[in-house]
Amino acid sequence: MIRLNAERLQHRVELVKEYMDLEGSNYNLESGSITIAKKVGEGSRKASITTDGYAYYSLRDGSRGKYYTVYLHHIVMILADPEEYIMQMSKDMTINHKSGDKTDNSLNNLEYLTLEDNQAHSYINGLGLSKRYRIEDLISYNDAYCILRSYYVDQESIRNIAETTDLTESAVNRVVSGKVFTGIKAMFSALNGSVRNSGNSTLRNGEVRDILSLYYTYKMPQTEIAKRHNISRSSVAMICTGKRWAKVNKEFKQVGA
Structure with a gap:
């Protein structure tokens, strides 16, 4: 997944705090159990699970009108010490489940590790390496459909979608092009009719400005x-x-x- 800078990590922390301040939200760090109340209506939000076993929530930032994916183990570490979380994650650290059990999000089972150490831990515990970092294991089918809708219906740029999903732009591009979640792309096309041609004529003004900025400001190659x-x-x-x-x-x- 894309590495967040301190500013975006701070936004994630504030978003989590906003939801945890809602009446009905509560947590127990010792057990790693989190209850997040709904902003509208009664009851609590239900966590989603990736195909690789990680629990996560899609939290909406009303001021930005966007949803952000936050994993449960990240929420636990944020609630334990938000400043430490921002500092560690700004240094490109990862959060590791010591026991290898992804369903055990208790604070004592979580630790900050470098990516290399995290991968070594996965290998030693027989958890594998490559599968964990596939796009299909980082987002759900519903997330993939939302990405397709954001791109083809709402006409959002790949860069904006990447920022709100915490995926790399190349990962988002693989979803919208149908290289992954091929069945979801086919279903989306069937339900929504013809989607915009990737050729260029249906680019939005914002995307064109983004292209110009990447070329003239950031000196990115045209390819x-x-x-x-x-x-x-x-x-x-x-x-x-x-x-x-x-x-x-x-x-x-x-x-x-």
Whole structure:
């Protein structure tokens, strides 16, 4: 998954605190049990489980109008010490289940480890390495459908979707292109009719500005930009030279990126 900087980790901490401050929310760090109340209606939110056995919640930030995926073991560590969580995760640490049991999210069973040490722990305990980091094991079928809807119906850019799901842009691109969750993509297309052509004509203004920013501000190669936005390199070239989306190109340069 994508590594979050301190600012985004702080946002995650604040989002968790917001939900835990709701009447009806409670937790027990010794057992690792968490109850998160619903913002609307009665009862509590139900955790989802990845195919690899990790429990997580999709928490909505009303001010941003977006949902964010937060794993249960991360919530436990946030509640235990939010400042320590931000510091450790900012250093690219991971959270390891000492016993190897992903359903045991008690505080005593969790620890911060480097990615290398975490992988070594998985190998020693016979948990395997490659499966854990597959996209299919990091998100649910429902998450994949939501990503498809965000991209094809809501016309959100791959970058924005990656930020709200904590996935890499390449991972999101694999979902929207149908390289993973192929059955979900087929079902989505059947239910929603024809989806936007990845060729370029249905790009939104915001995506075009993102392409221009990546090229002119961040000096990213056109081939890499094409991969991120699931369009051809020639389309990127025409956008950057103003042969397509000339008005947006002109506005972008006038503002100075």
